[in-house]
Amino acid sequence: MGRPNDYAGDLRWGWQCPRCDADVPVTRDAGSETFLWACPTEDCPSAGFGFSSRRRARIALREYREAYQNIYR
Numbered sequence: 001m002g003r004p005n006d007y008a009g010d011l012r013w014g015w016q017c018p019r020c021d022a023d024v025p026v027t028r029d030a031g032s033e034t035f036l037w038a039c040p041t042e043d044c045p046s047a048g049f050g051f052s053s054r055r056r057a058r059i060a061l062r063e064y065r066e067a068y069q070n071i072y073r
């Protein structure tokens with residue numbers, strides 16, 4: 001797992017959906033004041049929401065990607 005701060009430091013902009021490799025944007029939900037990411041591809045179910053910061057959303061996307069690859073390897 002490593003230290004959270006180092007983990008986040010490895011992340012770069014331009015993350016891709018683990019299912020379809022589309023670029024996934026992180027956006028801020030003005031209503032709940034949380035951050036979310038969602039794959040822009042129609043009929044692709046990849047999404048995450050409810051993160052307290054953009055960085056946490058990025059970490060979650062990376063974990064999602066790693067979990068997905070572990071399952072379908």
Ligand SMILES: [Zn+2]
Pocket residue numbers: 017018019020021022039040041044045046
């Ligand atoms: Zn996708």
